[in-house]
Amino acid sequence: MQSRQQLAASRRWVIKIGSALLTDNGRGVNCAAIANWAAQIAALRSAGIEVLLVSSGAVAAGMDRLGWRRRPESIHQLQAAAAVGQSHLVQVYEQAFGRFDCRTAQILLDHDDLSNRTRYLNARSTLRTLLSLGAVPIINENDTVVTDEIRFGDNDTLAALVANLVEADALLILTDAEGLFTQDPRDNPAAELIREASAADPSLAAMAGGSRSGLGRGGMSTKVRAAQLAARSGAATVIAGGAVEGVIRRVCGGERLGTLLEPEADPMAARKRWLAGQLQVRGSLELDAGAETALREQGKSLLAVGVTGVAGRFHRGELVACLNAAGEEVARGLVNYDSAEVARIVGQPSERFVELLGYRDDDELIHRDNLILL
Secondary structure, three states: OOOOHOOOOOEEEEEEEEEHOOOOOOOOOOOHEEEEEHHHHHHHHOOOEEEEEEEEHHHHHHHHHHHHOOOOOOOOHHHHHHHHHHHHHHHHHHHHHHOOOOOOEEEOOOHHHHHHHHHHHHHHHHHHHHHHHOEEEEEOOOOOOOOOHHHHHHHHHHHHHHHHHHHHOOEEEEEEEOEEEEOOOOOOOOOOEEEEOOOOOOOOOHHHOOOOOOOOOHHHHHHHHHHHHHHHHOOOEEEEEEOOOOOOHHHHHHOOOOOEEOOOOOOOOHHHHHHOOOOOOOOEEEEEEHHHHHHEEEHOOOHHHHHHHHHOOOOOOOOOEEEEEOOOOEEEEEEOHHHHHHHHHHHOOOOHHHHHHOOOOOOOOEOOHEEEEO
């Protein structure tokens, strides 16, 4: 578990800034606030600390420039707003960081970029190269062309995935709230700020609420989920108020601001960290009791003989969920055969693969090195 003092030793941070902060609650891009955050990040860089910035606000900025006061429901209008707002937002960042001779780089990602192994590795290499060059990557979802992420995505989750991607030490989520409270302080003035907790604490979900600003897509619940995801790679998460004076400098210096959600003790290996962060499962396999025990208690690979059913359409190398007889997801991993082939070898020993498929590449449906327990 990490302490505030250990946070001060972190050398690589992912910082996420929400839409309400960036656009002053929809009144337009808050250039003064961005300049302030840029100054703090520049100071961190001068101290040898690497920072990746995950920025919301493209849609909200576009709404302001288009004169829209309510977030539209049409996908194409959302895409248009993102296109209009993104160029303006990047220009503001470029000018803000330019005052400190900091280079910036725009990176647009979607969840497909982090669920495809090749694209995942390419994105990681690009970000690491930018950091080695002293640049500040400014990352956002590719809202102008992607529909799934506008409907269901949120930049809290994206920030956590980026923390996994670059093996960051810590994630700082700046929001319009002081941190995570025991209840919503807008409804209950007696609600108390949670200073420290384990990211895995199941009671946190009940304390978190949704977004009320109408500008972003997340709320405190998405921040808690992001902390849980970041914790899987050993990164601590701090949720803090973005309007607090010097908040970035103070949190990264170990000051007791906001809510610290601490990670699991042992970070996962890089490959399993990638598997744990996938959002787009392509299908599922139903396991018998013996297979579930082999995975959970014996650390074995998944064999076809222990599978009783298959659902969905997927190709070799794609991510599938492993469900027990009760329908609970017990694991997920990269499958070695496509769905049509799996349907033909369900419940069969690997010795029969050549007879049933005409070939046999792998004895396992999912090798244990490509499988993560949940």
